[in-house]
Amino acid sequence: MMDSKRDVKDQETERVSKVTAVLLKSRTGEFDLESILFLKLRGLGIYDLGCIGDCINLERLDLSGNNITNLAPLSSLRLLQILNVSANRISNLEDISCCDSLQSLNVAGNLISR
Template sequence: MEGRGEASAEEEEEDAEEEEEAEGVRITPQLLQASSGELAPEAILLLRLRGRGITHLGCLGRCANLEWLDLSGNAIAQLGPLAALRSLTVLNLARNRIASLEPLGSCQNLQSLNVAGNLLSGLHQLRCLTGLRRLQSLRLREPLARPDNPLCAAPAYRHALADMFPSLKAIDGERVSGRGSELYQLCRDLDSSLARAGAGSEASQAAQPWVDAAFWEPRQPRRSSIMEEAYRQFREVLQECRDLSRRADDTIAQAEQALSARHDPNAFIF
């Protein structure tokens, strides 16, 4: 009888393990501690759980001070626990099974959101995010996230997003407002202008087989107003990049100094 009882207990345990594997990975306090090095969920500021086979967010809502979260490449469908993460600023949910973003409407500090490669079928599923005043970057498609969200099949979905979220500065990684977008537009206008000039030049040469007498004389270079403005803004953006690089170097140096002062430097996971 004892042998049968032990065998039955072992079978039940194996069945439970198989059922858990079939359901996928659930976020637990142990998983949070192992991934972040922090004993308390409230102490976690940055968390990367990419490609872990996660299907349930479990106790993730306890990370009340979490600011940066990467859950890409999992099998997540429900986002309920994320509603408690009011400090979250950067969230990557690419390549999951998400069809509803409702819980994210409570993440008032969210600035960057990546939901490429999910199951979002219409723009109405994004209306819950219109109250996020700080949202600046929204990504619905990217090269690595295949297939795309079904709504990306609409040819004018980016224009509709820009109207729905006027504060956005980037859609799918492309600047739609701010200095960067103005520079891109200037470059596009410049390309169009040069293309038209080239076409006109070819037509002129085709119509006149013999060149003018002064054809071989060097000519003074001419710059259009579009080209001048493009150069000016490009120089300004370049200077901003240099300033940003210097600030980044200072921040990294300060972070390295802070890390070296901690008892356990492995507590920070980047």
């Protein structure tokens, strides 16, 4: 019981400022970024999406509970169907307007005025 509490605490305190290829590969077990179809990076303190745009076949992405302000790196994700960026610091959605496959978008708890 003690170990499971410790594991949960370690996960909660993990903080990442920037998305890197090493982070993506370690989280997914995929060798190539192009092979990643689903990605869950919730509550890690991320503010820089870094190389996430290299995951060109990504279909589902959960970035909720971070410190993201800029969605520009997501503009290359043409196959993205589900995007959760709730609870971030986003004020503009223009950068994801070219994500033509997007079917579900959660932007609750951001700084979007319209």
